[in-house]
Amino acid sequence: xxxxxxxxxxxxxxxxxxLLEETGIEVVxxxxxxxxxxxxxxxxxxxxxxxxxxxxxxxxxEGLRAAREIRAExxxxxxxxxxxxxxxxxxxxxxxxxAEGLGYLxxxxxxxxxxxxxxxxxxxxxxxxxxxxxxxxxxxxxxRDDPLEELTxxxxxxxxxMAEGRTNxxxxxxxxVSERAVEKHVTGIFAKLELPASGxxxxxxxxxxxxxxxxx
Amino acid sequence: xxxxxxxxxxxAGLALLIGVAVAALxxxxxxxxxxxxxxxxxxxxxxxxxxxxxxxxxxxxxxxIGPLMTAIGFTWFFQGLQAxxxxxxxxxxxxxxxxxxxxxxxxxxxxxxGHLQTLLxxxxxxxxxxxxxxxxxxxxxxxxxxxQRDCDGCPKNPILIDGYEGVSNAINAFQVLGGIxxxxxxxxxxxxxxxxxxxxxxxxxxxxxxxGSLAFTILLVQLIIGELGVSNTVKELxxxxxxxxxACLPFAFLVGLLRSRIGRAEEVSxxxxxxxxxxxxxxxxxxxxxxxxxxxxxxxxxxxxxxxxRNLHDGAQxxxxxxxxxxxxxxxxxxxxxxxxAELLDEAMEELxxxxAELxxxxxxxxxxxxxxxxxxxxxxxxxxxSPVPVEIIETPEERLPDAVEMAAYFVVAxxxxxxxxxxxxxxxxxRVARHNGVxxxxxxxxxxxxxxxxxxxxxxxxxxxxxxxxxxFGVRSSAGQGTTVEARIxxx
Numbered sequence: 001x002x003x004x005x006x007x008x009x010x011x012x013x014x015x016x017x018x019l020l021e022e023t024g025i026e027v028v029x030x031x032x033x034x035x036x037x038x039x040x041x042x043x044x045x046x047x048x049x050x051x052x053x054x055x056x057x058x059x060x061x062e063g064l065r066a067a068r069e070i071r072a073e074x075x076x077x078x079x080x081x082x083x084x085x086x087x088x089x090x091x092x093x094x095x096x097x098x099a100e101g102l103g104y105l106x107x108x109x110x111x112x113x114x115x116x117x118x119x120x121x122x123x124x125x126x127x128x129x130x131x132x133x134x135x136x137x138x139x140x141x142x143x144r145d146d147p148l149e150e151l152t153x154x155x156x157x158x159x160x161x162m163a164e165g166r167t168n169x170x171x172x173x174x175x176x177v178s179e180r181a182v183e184k185h186v187t188g189i190f191a192k193l194e195l196p197a198s199g200x201x202x203x204x205x206x207x208x209x210x211x212x213x214x215x216x
Numbered sequence: 217x218x219x220x221x222x223x224x225x226x227x228a229g230l231a232l233l234i235g236v237a238v239a240a241l242x243x244x245x246x247x248x249x250x251x252x253x254x255x256x257x258x259x260x261x262x263x264x265x266x267x268x269x270x271x272x273x274x275x276x277x278x279x280x281i282g283p284l285m286t287a288i289g290f291t292w293f294f295q296g297l298q299a300x301x302x303x304x305x306x307x308x309x310x311x312x313x314x315x316x317x318x319x320x321x322x323x324x325x326x327x328x329x330g331h332l333q334t335l336l337x338x339x340x341x342x343x344x345x346x347x348x349x350x351x352x353x354x355x356x357x358x359x360x361x362x363x364q365r366d367c368d369g370c371p372k373n374p375i376l377i378d379g380y381e382g383v384s385n386a387i388n389a390f391q392v393l394g395g396i397x398x399x400x401x402x403x404x405x406x407x408x409x410x411x412x413x414x415x416x417x418x419x420x421x422x423x424x425x426x427x428g429s430l431a432f433t434i435l436l437v438q439l440i441i442g443e444l445g446v447s448n449t450v451k452e453l454x455x456x457x458x459x460x461x462x463a464c465l466p467f468a469f470l471v472g473l474l475r476s477r478i479g480r481a482e483e484v485s486x487x488x489x490x491x492x493x494x495x496x497x498x499x500x501x502x503x504x505x506x507x508x509x510x511x512x513x514x515x516x517x518x519x520x521x522x523x524x525x526r527n528l529h530d531g532a533q534x535x536x537x538x539x540x541x542x543x544x545x546x547x548x549x550x551x552x553x554x555x556x557x558a559e560l561l562d563e564a565m566e567e568l569x570x571x572x573a574e575l576x577x578x579x580x581x582x583x584x585x586x587x588x589x590x591x592x593x594x595x596x597x598x599x600x601x602x603s604p605v606p607v608e609i610i611e612t613p614e615e616r617l618p619d620a621v622e623m624a625a626y627f628v629v630a631x632x633x634x635x636x637x638x639x640x641x642x643x644x645x646x647x648r649v650a651r652h653n654g655v656x657x658x659x660x661x662x663x664x665x666x667x668x669x670x671x672x673x674x675x676x677x678x679x680x681x682x683x684x685x686x687x688x689x690f691g692v693r694s695s696a697g698q699g700t701t702v703e704a705r706i707x708x709x
Contacts, residue, residue: 017452060585060588060589061589082577085576085579085580085585085586086585087585087590087594087598088597088598089586089590089594089595089597089598089602090586090590108569108572108573108576110563111568111569111572137601137602138601140601140602141600141601142603142604142605142607143606144606144608144644146606162328181544
């Protein structure tokens with residue numbers, strides 16, 4: 001898997017590069033700002049661009065804008081956005097149309113090699129990766145007449161992992177249960193929340209996220 | 217020239233003519249004496265009352281004083297008619313000669329407003345008119361001037377019924393008694409008014425009270441000694457004295473009236489002074505309020521720094537210290553106990569993750585990045601997401617607002633929602649931010665226990681200062697069991 005890494009902090013960028021390379025991911029280019037990122041992405045056509053949200057010149061949301069640009073211009077390049085803060089609003093923006101080949105992770109996750117590489121691989125293979133904190137914010141949001149109260153604790157766990165963009169197999173591995181059991185839970189969740197049944201993959205993520213955003 | 221002024225000038229001309237005619241009567245009279253003195257006093261008092269009265273009427277058209285003084289001037293000339301050799305004119309002079317004294321009493325009792333304020337004053341003035349008009353007429357029916365007034369040159373009384381002295385004396389006694397009572401009451405009223413008055417009012421009253429009281433006192437003396445049968449010389453002297461003082465009276469009224477104009481100007485100026493003082497006091501209060509609020513804002517800044525310092529010290533700093541120790545231990549055990557080293561490193565990573573999370577939350581509290589990058593709608597959504605109480609965002613402006621306004625609105629909502637979560641025991645809260653007519657209205661309502669107090673905590677007070685700094689207003693509505701509504705109105709052109 002070929003990756004471009006963009007972060008204006010050299011220290012962090014080199015750290016990320018080293019972690020990725022250690023797990024066998026090939027880093028084909030590095031960038032310190034959005035402009036350089038676009039150049040490198042166009043030149044190398046990597047599988048994934050790992051992008052920091054805040055970069056020069058304004059240090060606000062260059063990464064998000066670059067992510068959208070890359071997805072529009074080079075749909076075959078996936079993007080994993082890293083952010084110092086994760087906000088539901090940013091996740092919503094990023095995943096507005098599609099969750100395919102997109103990820104949004106808290107920057108802290110780079111300390112957890114497995115979480116980072118897992119997200120890179122998932123996104124790189126057309127899946128999605130949403131930070132558990134964003135998901136827990138969505139799940140934790142209190143609502144009147146909360147339909148989530150219908151769910152069992154295990155179903156809530158499965159719902160959260162689905163929202164993060166995990167496959168049934170990954171969920172099964174995470175919860176140490178059989179894939180059959182996960183499938184049963186997923187069916188139960190979709191029935192209880194009255195969501196249209198949908199197959200594995202990014203459509204399922206979008207359905208879950210839309211529901212969490214606006215359960216009405 | 218106004219109609220009133222033309223009429224007043226006409227009256228002045230008439231007064232002049234009447235005066236000249238009366239003067240001619242006196243000079244031509246075969247019984248008036250001493251002729252020169254009488255002429256001077258009749259004309260002096262008559263004209264001065266008429267002219268000063270007309271002047272006062274012109275200057276203060278709304279006040280009765282001018283018309284009353286003018287009436288005194290005109291009726292005063294009746295006295296001059298008593299010098300007439302013609303019996304009709306003589307009779308008119310006899311009947312009308314006392315009228316000006318009643319008008320004068322009314323004037324004195326009603327000075328300076330021109331209105332009789334009390335029942336007592338109205339009674340006294342009424343009595344004076346009774347004595348000087350109807351009783352005087354009745355009296356005239358029984359007076360034969362050639363007999364009773366030792367006036368050989370006087371013409372015959374054309375309305376004489378009976379010259380019997382007993383009748384005219386009885387009526388006269390009643391008149392004198394009534395006159396004394398009326399005069400005494402009015403002098404009493406005038407003095408009482410004067411005593412009650414302020415310094416400014418006394419400036420108006422004093423000349424009138426002094427001259428008026430003097431004139432009527434002399435008149436009283438005259439009436440009393442008239443009954444005592446003193447010599448004609450004494451009678452004539454008191455008559456002259458009283459007429460002289462009466463002739464001075466209109467000037468006293470004029471001075472008083474003009475002073476009352478000045479007094480009014482002083483009143484206006486003192487009202488302005490009072491208003492000025494009120495404004496100054498309000499301004500002073502505003503300055504105090506601003507000073508206090510500025511002080512609180514500075515204090516809040518320091519308090520915030522202390523909070524950040526304490527959080528850093530208790531949180532991230534402590535964790536990093538622990539991390540350093542763990543790493544040192546791990547390094548020491550590396551060779552002899554790899555398992556323990558791995559555990560220590562795991563612990564270290566956990567500490568690090570927590571420290572990072574704490575730093576992130578601290579940074580978010582200092583400056584909400586979402587707000588500055590995505591605006592109120594997104595930032596309030598973030599607040600709602602993190603609130604442990606269900607929050608419904610009813611309305612937020614579509615467009616971006618000025619930074620300071622967004623910040624203030626955001627912190628109002630943030631603090632209000634924090635309070636809802638902490639104290640309100642609410643089932644839910646609603647947030648509404650709307651921009652109408654150049655004002656951004658922020659409203660956070662909950663359905664909780666209520667009883668919040670702006671003065672109780674520093675949080676709400678801090679919000680009030682934040683909003684006041686933008687010239688906005690801030691309020692809390694909260695009664696027990698009725699929930700709490702926090703409202704802010706921030707100008708935003």
